[in-house]
Amino acid sequence: MKDFPWFKHYPVGTAHEINLYDYSSLIDLFEKSCAKYSGKVAFVNMGKEITFKEIDELSRHFAAYLQSLGLKKGDRIAIQMPNLLQFPVAFFGALRVGLTVVNTNPLYTPREMEHQFKDAGVSAIVIVANFASHLQKILSNTKIKHIIVTELGDMLGGLKGTLVNFAVKYVKKMVPAYQLPNVIPFKEALRKGAALPYTKADVTVKDIAVLQYTGGTTGIAKGAKLSHGNLIAHNSMITEWFKPYMSKDGSDIIITAIPMYHIFALSVNGLLMFSTGVKSVMITNPRDMKGFVKELRKYKFSIVTGVNTLFNGLLHTPGFSDLDFSALKGAVGGGMAVQDVVAKKWEEVTGKPLVEGYGLSETSPVLCCNPLDGGHRLGTIGLPMPSTEVAVFDDNGNQLKPGETGEICARGPQVMSGYWEKDNEGVFFHGEWFRTGDIGKEDEDGFFKIVDRKKDMIKVSGFNVFPNEIENVIAAHPKVLEVAAIGVPDTKSGEVIKVFIVKKDQSLTEEELKAYFHENLTNYKVPKHIEFRTELPKTNVGKILRRALKEQEAATAA
Template sequence: MNLSSQLHATALQHANKHAYVFQDEAVTYLELDAAVSQFAGGLEKMGLKKGDHIAMLLENSPYFVVGLYGALRLGATVIPINPVYTADEITYILNNGDVKAVIALDVLTPLLQDIEPLLPSVDHFITCETPQQQEDTQYEKKSSFFGKMKPFTELLSSGEAIFEPPAVEEEETAVILYTSGTTGKPKGAMLTHKNLYRNAKDIADFLNIHEQDWVMAVLPMFHVFSLSVALNAPLMNGGTVIIMPRFSPAAVFETIRKHKATIFAGVPTMYNFLLRYPEGKQEDVQTLRLCISGGSSMPAALLKAFEQKFNVIISEGYGLSEASPVTCFNPLDQPRKPGSIGMNIVNVENKVVDEFGEEVPVGQVGELVVRGPNIMKGYYKMPEETARTIKKGWLYTGDLARMDEDGYFYIVDRKKDMIIVGGYNVYPREVEEVLYGHPSVVEAAVIGIPDMDFGEAVKCFVVVKDASLTEEELMAYCREHLAKYKVPSEIDFLDELPKNTTGKILRRALKQQLLEQ
């Protein structure tokens, strides 16, 4: 079984049930399954075949769902790419990923035309119509590029509703996710059909996602969190996906009310925006039975404030692209522990190890390693990097963690982000938690900076709602709650912190800004 065949099985069982809704358009499982087969047939008529690599530069939309599942039904490998990436970033991934066809928003046509001469392996550009595309686009249309173009809708209509998919082995690569990393070029994590299917199924079963659930997909689907938790998992068990093109607090509250959504998945920054939205009320979210948080650790102060205001529990989990992504989650039938990423999900094993790969005692900090059917088979064309990351079947996450006596895990910080002040370890998250506890702090990020005396020192960046708050006042607050070596030596006040497209705060961007100053 794989994602495509499971979708077909679900369509047979729930033919007339809504698979997704998008901007008031509702599509049944039968209709979605037929569209997926048609699109797979259209790709085949275009000359694409099993094993070919197809990139998708799309926002959340039916194009993404049909494009993903249609390519998988053909047996192709899908490479989702953030559509706001620069021309250089897109060019690198398309070439490194040996992409033969690109499915993209039509607003990206000028960019794709510019880089097309740099893409020797790309034979086809499939364009998806967007409302923002202007009829009279101001750019020179080059015949060499437009000869490779075809509208998504035209390709879809060229296929047949009945398509006989090729045999696909579970260890064949289904998706390659390019992870940005902290240094160097992006790495393509190869996820197999088994990886994606098993993780989606395990998530759906662990969270009891069922046919009565309406799941909000507001996180970008090109990101693995949304891909597996908000899209694939509901489609495994006959749930309905509410596709939202982008995040805004007003739209989220309106959508929950309108569709009586039962599950919301977001990152901490999203919950922060929802909490601070002045018109958000408890009755807006009364149909939610589950809020899921991932992507980065949620500050305890934010968790408490959100739950008090909206009377809904947030359950934190943990995952990474290389693990398809989920490895841990707070169980629904046992006590939820604030600050914890939860326990092993079914079929997945986590442990905390020292620098020699030996498991450390309960309560001690070490590197989190993971194994299970969800672990990638490696980085595309990077065997050395793969060997450094996967050792004896265990995926080394690069995250520092600890486990308590009940088997709950806690992320302490990124291994590379740890700050060493005079020989003492300082975990940025620990300092950030204290900062978030101050009533005026809205957002906080902590990094290490060089220090002549102690090797490194703690530097903080904060966004506050009280403009009169001074650096010394905030430092005094930190001194009340932190050991002396953990107290920041510098605090910068910013209007906003740099974030990626999922809303995760980017410490590395702050470090880069300092280097460039």
């Protein structure tokens, strides 16, 4: 690899290149981690702890059960659940059979589920009972033959598990009635598997481990093919990068609020922390901010990962500022832009930095991250990972110089080979540079900055306006809690900017905002329309959905 400018800003002792394949497969990573950390706690959820040894045993039982169904290497299995202890058991169990895991958002509509399951050719599914009624509606249109249903309290054990399941189903009425054929309860699958033989799958780095669907925020959801090799190489990179946050005695605790079906949590909170023996506290419902803070109070946590809206929400939840941050080393934000005002407030409250990283489902996900040793630069996505090249290109595939704005592209061993059963024309420049669809630029030191999503760019009288900039400015207003900016049609300008705002202070007025806009934004960047909302549409990981706002606007105008 060439001597890139960003190398000189790497944390001291961080390798420029890594050994791409520290493990022969994710099965190898899993088995070695379980053997090395056998007696340590791997995951915690709702107060229940599970050790590496227990994960090893339970996932083996689950793998044996899956093999008894006739499932074999290369078959696709969907896992559709929030953060529960069942997730790592099902995930690692499926990998041990050589299956390809199709991570599925539990909040998907039946239409979205049907598209994903049909596209991936899913033949088996592990689903939480709360969403089984959705599966019932579309099952006949899929190839799913094996249905394993779990309830929220299944892994909690004893009376607690029984009470949680009873409360969820009968008190909170969170489980709509459903009728599905040949359903196997998750706990029964584990019991049956315990008495069955298990045969280790013969898996290589080239085999597909995960089909990570893009979420559909930029059109029809597509499955990124992430191989065992992609995820192993990625794990080696971020293991190297996370060194400043990792204790030598293995006493760290990471807070896992992003759902594990999301690639960020799967790779960082899941694989990285599992392979380094770190305890992961899984938060089932991070939207319950009061409950989230109550849970945080129980632990001397050292690392927090999340998205901007999650960090912003915590900062505005009573009791958060009173938590014990003495063990905290820092927080890492991804999934969407971390706003400057949120990063500054986080450091002010916790005394530790909130650094921004960047990646995509298609890249396992991390491509860039700010240094975790104090060398982070606010407003940037940081530096490319070891063994990773990132560059900026124009629309014709010409590489641009530092300071010039274009599409961010990347190549490295963590980048997918392509989308599942899709025509991948246009996905790569010159057959090797993955096109992210994000507009950005590189500075002279090799730090990259995202300007915005290419498809979200707003054209105002021929000027390019990027929503991230508008949102960043408005979010700094002391009376604003959340903001989203989109372009709406205009007969004179082609498009004008409309902003949707959730108030932090109810005294905020439209006139006050307009004065603030004119003081902080040049004329063509000033929003022409303002709409106050009590909440903004978001994905399950808290990423604001501009697309949903655009669709609402289009429907209103029609």
